[in-house]
Amino acid sequence: MAEHNSRYSLWIAIDGYVYDLSCYASKHPGGIDKLMDFAGKDATEEFFNVHSWLNHNHLVGKLQIGYIENQDQ
Numbered sequence: 001m002a003e004h005n006s007r008y009s010l011w012i013a014i015d016g017y018v019y020d021l022s023c024y025a026s027k028h029p030g031g032i033d034k035l036m037d038f039a040g041k042d043a044t045e046e047f048f049n050v051h052s053w054l055n056h057n058h059l060v061g062k063l064q065i066g067y068i069e070n071q072d073q
Helices: 032-036 044-050 056-063
Strands: 009-014 017-020 064-067
Touching: 009 032, 009 044, 017 056, 056 064
Parallel strands: none
Antiparallel strands: 009 017, 017 064
């Protein structure tokens, strides 16, 4: 996931789910730079701090490409 940290390959994780936001980035209301801060990273805390009233699966669910497996097992 960490390799997908550019405007053209922008993946983020929210609540354990991985989303490819490459095609959505230019449409993000806060601008692409806000997304770039979390490109290739887990954005869960920031997402819920800023969008506590939004359901991420409803918003970008169709862009889900996978999930992060629990590394502790």
